[in-house]
Amino acid sequence: MNSSIMKHDIHVHTTLSSCCSDEHAIPSRMIKRASEQGLEVIGFADHLWDNEAYEPSGWYAPQNYQHLCAIREQIPEDTHGVNVLVGCETEYCGHGRVGISKAVAEKLDFVLIPFSHFHMKGFVVEQEEADSLTAVANLLVERFQEVLDLDMATGVAHPFFTLGYTEHDTILGSISDGAFEDCFGRAAERGVSIEIHPGFFPRYLGWEQEDYHEEPFLRMLTIAKDSGCKFHLGSDAHILEGIGSTNWLIECVKPLGITQQDMLQF
Template sequence: MISHDIHIHTHLSSCSSDPEATPENYIQLAKELGIEVLGFADHFWDSNVEGASDWYRPQNFEHIMQIKDKMPEDTLGIKVLIGCETEYCGNGKLGITREVAEKLDFVLVPTSHVHMKGFTVPAWINEPKDVANIMVEYFKDVTQYDFVTGLAHPFYPLSYENVDEIVGCISDEEFQECFGMAQEAGMSIEINTCNLPSTRDAETDLYHDDVFINMYNIAKKMGCKFHLGTDAHSIEAFSRNTRLKESVERLLGLTNEDIHPIVTDAVRK
């Protein structure tokens, strides 16, 4: 499978505490890891869309586009894409407009940032079934935006420890419906290190790879295309890409056939 990673945060993302997380350093390490396509997806909220949280507001288009000044002239033969990770807050509130989306190479939307209570999800959301239901609802909603490229860390409920219990509330039929919609919309399904915890550090694991293997197998059966994302916010986390790729090939049996054109087309260019 083509080596790639299109969910990487630079130090421009407010939650990156690594000043070394620069395009130049990522490109250098990508070269060492044999990665062919690199996609930067800093956190983003479009100033044209009302209702940003205080955290998101400064992370607007001008802010994330500073990446261009930091980009080295020589990308060492690596195809570099500039995208974003924006937000969906339900009821049609998406943190990006079509106009801005068209200025970017790709747009990732998480439908599982269920930790931002009172912003992305109502404050009362807490019970496993409620968390599961809202992720299903948001997933289906986001497939309706044709300018969204991919769905970030699908059904991984951020900041919850009972991941398996929450994901266990979603039936195979619900997964089939969701991924069928994503397939029809041509949307890429992300395989994130948080979906396959063995690709991260073992001591932080509260659940296991099999929680999401079933889900990805359903997505594959529905004909979805995929991309990989370490979701690195630091250079150190980015080195997990090798393990992620190895796991995806071994556990899910994915090949280039399964990879979304956002990656495979980039290589051809």
């Protein structure tokens, strides 16, 4: 059995995401590039807040389900043999506050839930909740578990990669193997996929710096694999040229023994 990982990317943003500034990041061009890069599956995961139970931030407010649905008209008939999925990257703000309702989740091919957009202070996280790196680490563990309890995530987006912080070695170093085993054991039980994300590999991005190296993320991924988790690849591309970067992620995780058998099935 061929165990090499199928080329795919299910974390792609288009111009429908407010943070996307590349006018070329549109489905037709991204799908074409995906085909050229050998990808078999591409999953659009634009930002989404569509849950009337919780008030969105001003930034999220326009990015509702109706807005997201525009993508269905933008996907060309000829997808160059690439399997195209329409999903979303919603939001989790703690205490059960999630940016998607079950009804909307059911209309999508997949739902990615991030829990570490800690750059959104005052919305995703209160300043006083994150007053130290240890507090950040504890909050990540707590929120990871809460995301599993929502029973809506196909996968978690960039798990334990905390936006708004560069001290990733310290943050991950504050999370014990036991805490990770607890998190990933439950993710495996619930079938929630763990994203393999470029942010885990600063050496390849040229982002390596003091307190930010790949080793802590490799420890995390090893525990996730040993816990029986499924994985998916996500480039988090916001530009056309980002399509294809999941191919080097495959090389990055090869030494961990992660194979196609460990991957989420589409």
